[in-house]
Amino acid sequence: MSFLKKIFSSEKKESLDKGLEKTRTGFFSKISKAVAGKSKVDEDVLDELEEALVSADVGIATTVKIIDRIEARVAKDKYLGTDELNQILRTEIAGLLSEVTNEDENRITEPQKPYVIMVVGVNGVGKTTSIGKMAYLYKSQGKKVLLGAADTFRAAAIDQLQIWADRVGVPIVKQQMGADPASVAFETMQAAVAQQADVVLIDTAGRLHNKINLMNELSKVKRVMDKIVPGAPHEVLLILDGSTGQNAFEQAKQFTKATEVTALAVTKLDGTAKGGVVIGISDQFQIPVRFIGVGEGVEDLQIFDKMEFVDSFFKK
Numbered sequence: 280m281s282f283l284k285k286i287f288s289s290e291k292k293e294s295l296d297k298g299l300e301k302t303r304t305g306f307f308s309k310i311s312k313a314v315a316g317k318s319k320v321d322e323d324v325l326d327e328l329e330e331a332l333v334s335a336d337v338g339i340a341t342t343v344k345i346i347d348r349i350e351a352r353v354a355k356d357k358y359l360g361t362d363e364l365n366q367i368l369r370t371e372i373a374g375l376l377s378e379v380t381n382e383d384e385n386r387i388t389e390p391q392k393p394y395v396i397m398v399v400g401v402n403g404v405g406k407t408t409s410i411g412k413m414a415y416l417y418k419s420q421g422k423k424v425l426l427g428a429a430d431t432f433r434a435a436a437i438d439q440l441q442i443w444a445d446r447v448g449v450p451i452v453k454q455q456m457g458a459d460p461a462s463v464a465f466e467t468m469q470a471a472v473a474q475q476a477d478v479v480l481i482d483t484a485g486r487l488h489n490k491i492n493l494m495n496e497l498s499k500v501k502r503v504m505d506k507i508v509p510g511a512p513h514e515v516l517l518i519l520d521g522s523t524g525q526n527a528f529e530q531a532k533q534f535t536k537a538t539e540v541t542a543l544a545v546t547k548l549d550g551t552a553k554g555g556v557v558i559g560i561s562d563q564f565q566i567p568v569r570f571i572g573v574g575e576g577v578e579d580l581q582i583f584d585k586m587e588f589v590d591s592f593f594k595k
Contacts, residue, residue, distance in 0.1 A: 291581055295591045298573025302554030303592060306335045314361035320353055324361065328368075335552065336524040338559030345371050369593045375562045376585040393425070393471040393479045395504060395511035399497065399534055400518035401485040405546040405572060407436055409518050410480050411443025412580035413570070418447060422477040427467030428453035429460040429500060432484040440482055446577075450474070460484065460496060461503040468507035481512065494537040501538075516542045516569060519560065522551035531560050540564075544580070546572030557588065 313327030325346055332342040348371050353359045359367070396413075400406040407430070414424045426444050430436040434456040444451035452467040464481055471479045483500060486493055504511040517540045519527040527545070534540055543566050548554050561568050568583040 291578070292587060292591070294573055294576075294579055295571075295581060295587060296594055298549040298571075298579070299554050299588075299591045299594075301550070301552040302335055302548070303594065305552040306331055306555070306592075309334060310364070314364065317361050320349070320359040320361055320364055324364070325350065328364075332555065335555030336559065337555035338525075338528060338563060341375065341559040341562045344375070344562070365593060369589055372558055372592070373585060373589045375558060376568075376589070379561050379565055379567050391508070391510060391513055393468075393476040393508060393511075394513050395468070395471070395479045395481065395508055396514045396516050397481045397483060397497075397500065397504075397512035398516050398518060399483050399485070399538065399540070401530055402433070402436075404485070404518050404520040404523075404530075406430075406485060406518045407439045407443065407482060409544055409546055409570070409572065409580055410440065410482055411447060412572075412577055413480055414443065414447045414449050415577050416580065416582070417478045418449060423475065424449040425467065425471050425474060425476040425479045426451040427463055427479060427481040429463040429467070430482045430484045431456055431458045431460050431463060432486060436482065436484075461499045464500045465503045465507065468504050468511065472507060479508075479511075497538045514541050514569075515539055516544055517566075518544045518546060519556075521545045521548040521553060521556050521572075524551075524553040524556055527556050528560060528563070531564050531566075535564055535566070540566055542567055542569040544568070544570035544572070546580075549573045549579075554592065557583075 309327060309331035313324050317324055329342055329346050332345060349367060352367060398406060398410055414426060417424045426440055426449060428437045428440045428451060431454060437453050437456060441451055452463060452470050454463050467479060467481060483497060501512060515538055517534050519530055521527060545557050545568060548571055557568055557571060570580050571583050572580050
């Protein structure tokens with residue numbers, strides 16, 4: 280049994296294509312410039328390609344890795360035509376994503392019940408909205424979902440999660456603003472066991488101004504959950520705003536230091552030309568991407584499929 284079924288309808292593919300349009304357009308305009316008047320991949324083409332990858336926020340380290348691999352192909356084959364460049368790029372990027380994930384990347388092969396996901400991320404990245412959309416996705420697949428409002432630092436976060444709970448039609452455990460987040464997590468775990476929930480989504484505060492406090496708070500929340508549901512949280516999902524580009528890299532760096540992040544969700548890709556951040560962050564931190572956000576609609580938080588992503592990234 281799987282909690283996440285990868286059903287990629289034509290509507291979802293169309294949404295993904297549209298969501299990556301700005302990234303794709305910017306990237307290929309630079310690639311076209313790089314190969315204009317050239318019949319083979321030379322040093323100038325590689326320089327332009329490097330600039331195109333960096334502009335798409337793939338990141339310096341990952342860009343260098345891709346360029347090195349293409350240079351190795353050029354050295355091996357002696358002659359590499361520019362008409363082959365797109366296919367080679369597609370292969371190399373898919374290869375990078377495959378090194379982090381596998382074919383069963385978004386499946387829980389031995390599901391716990393309840394399966395607990397602790398969601399982390401700074402304020403403003405779409406964390407609470409993503410939780411609401413995840414709740415919708417899981418419920419639409421027949422799962423019994425419970426939300427826990429453990430971001431007690433902001434009243435708005437609790438209110439927003441309540442709105443999503445009402446919209447999706449799932450129960451929520453909450454306390455007042457300023458309550459102990461661990462207390463909310465504890466109460467949520469008790470409710471999850473009592474209600475025989477399949478999936479529990481725990482929202483947490485997104486403060487990075489004091490990393491030590493954040494680390495201590497998240498550690499306490501995790502300890503409390505484990506007392507009620509052994510092994511919980513089973514997943515720590517970091518939400519990142521793809522439109523912030525390099526800032527998303529910095530957030531990933533800080534959160535991976537504060538807690539053990541096991542999966543990523545990259546949001547707001549539809550409004551940016553920086554969609555390459557999905558490739559770079561996954562590669563640099565060796566953490567699989569679980570979801571990507573490609574629009575405002577409740578169904579626009581998609582289960583990440585690396586082959587569909589690469590196909591949309593290179594779609595002409």
